[in-house]
Amino acid sequence: MVGCYNRRATMKRILTGDRPTGPLHLGHYVGSVANRVQLQREYDTFIIIADIQALTTNFDRPERLRQDVLNVALDNLACGLDPARATLFVQSLVPAIAELTVIYSNFVTVQQLAHNPTIKTEAAQYNFGESMSYGFLGYPVSQTADITFCRAHLVPVGEDQLPHIEQARKIVRKFNATYSSVLVEPEARVSTVPRLVGLDGSTKMSKSLGNAIYLSDSADEIKRKVSSALTDPARIHPTDKGHPEVCVVYAYHRVFNADAVSDIAERCRAGTIGCVACKQLLIAALDRFLSPIRERRAELASRPDTVWDILETGTRRARAEGEQTMALVRQAMKLEYPSAARPGGPTR
Ligand code: ATP
Numbered sequence: 120m121v122g123c124y125n126r127r128a129t130m131k132r133i134l135t136g137d138r139p140t141g142p143l144h145l146g147h148y149v150g151s152v153a154n155r156v157q158l159q160r161e162y163d164t165f166i167i168i169a170d171i172q173a174l175t176t177n178f179d180r181p182e183r184l185r186q187d188v189l190n191v192a193l194d195n196l197a198c199g200l201d202p203a204r205a206t207l208f209v210q211s212l213v214p215a216i217a218e219l220t221v222i223y224s225n226f227v228t229v230q231q232l233a234h235n236p237t238i239k240t241e242a243a244q245y246n247f248g249e250s251m252s253y254g255f256l257g258y259p260v261s262q263t264a265d266i267t268f269c270r271a272h273l274v275p276v277g278e279d280q281l282p283h284i285e286q287a288r289k290i291v292r293k294f295n296a297t298y299s300s301v302l303v304e305p306e307a308r309v310s311t312v313p314r315l316v317g318l319d320g321s322t323k324m325s326k327s328l329g330n331a332i333y334l335s336d337s338a339d340e341i342k343r344k345v346s347s348a349l350t351d352p353a354r355i356h357p358t359d360k361g362h363p364e365v366c367v368v369y370a371y372h373r374v375f376n377a378d379a380v381s382d383i384a385e386r387c388r389a390g391t392i393g394c395v396a397c398k399q400l401l402i403a404a405l406d407r408f409l410s411p412i413r414e415r416r417a418e419l420a421s422r423p424d425t426v427w428d429i430l431e432t433g434t435r436r437a438r439a440e441g442e443q444t445m446a447l448v449r450q451a452m453k454l455e456y457p458s459a460a461r462p463g464g465p466t467r
């Protein structure tokens with residue numbers, strides 16, 4: 120363990136994570152989690168469970184948060200995140216993130232946020248119309264605080280997050296140019312599958328769109344979901360010639376059944392495999408992929424106290440990192456006052 124901490128001191132850092140708005144799905148796995156698991160050996164990895172960001176769309180359902188925080192932690196651990204290497208923590212318990220969010224709000228214009236393409240897409244999905252909250256509009260600013268509070272270099276994310284990383288880089292550059300170079304300018308790392316399509320054929324599999332296969336889904340749920348997935352609408356009979364490139368099932372074969380995918384595509388184009396048979400092959404492939412994750416998850420879920428302990432340890436480390444960053448930021452911004460040093464004054 121000591122060796123592990125020594126190594127951390129010389130490593131570059133990763134910050135990435137998820138909103139606790141439900142369990143994680145296949146899109147998370149291929150878009151970000153697989154990269155996290157692989158990179159945790161080379162990078163000092165921080166995984167944020169972004170409960171404050173979840174509130175930007177779920178503030179009126181606080182009773183779900185606790186279980187969803189646990190779900191997201193369980194999913195990450197079941198996929199192979201190792202608490203001896205990675206620091207899993209809860210966003211709302213790290214005060215530096217809230218402090219930096221307020222400070223950074225001066226470095227971004229309302230126009231920039233309103234023109235952010237991901238904000239626009241999501242606002243349309245949630246039907247915000249004229250009623251978008253200040254918190255939702257500003258979540259890329261809070262995300263900049265998530266990334267910079269621990270001075271992360273790399274952010275493994277899905278494609279939808281790229282405008283937010285670009286925004287974060289702009290804020291960091293402006294801060295460093297205005298005061299002094301205390302913040303680290305982060306870089307995004309997108310995976311080989313930057314955007315996994317949803318079961319309904321909409322562009323992105325998403326927790327909030329109800330079009331996801333969850334890492335924790337049972338074999339029966341997978342069967343039901345794949346059976347209802349959108350296929351080539353031009354194909355009526357199993358012998359019709361298909362167009363795999365427009366088929367959701369084919370998109371999943373490409374990622375989760377790579378060994379068989381070219382054969383499946385050929386048979387689909389020739390009309391020698393029907394959609395039902397093709398879906399059965401996918402169900403089997405997904406089951407092979409998800410079974411070990413499901414087993415590890417069930418084992419961990421039977422010991423929730425262990426998971427809360429992991430989060431507590433990770434959060435303690437994240438808070439300490441946040442305090443160090445805030446000391447640098449306060450010094451750079453001259454937010455330092457004599458009263459802080461007097462007995463009985465602020466303890467910061
Ligand atoms: P919500 O709908 O509640 O926003 P989400 O499914 O978009 O949930 P997030 O927690 O917002 O999930 O995203 C966590 C990480 O997973 C981000 O890096 C995001 O880019 C990535 N991700 C989410 N969905 C996909 C997807 N379908 N394909 C690739 N990456 C994804």
Ligand code: MG
Nearest residue numbers: 138279325326
């Ligand atoms: Mg999202």
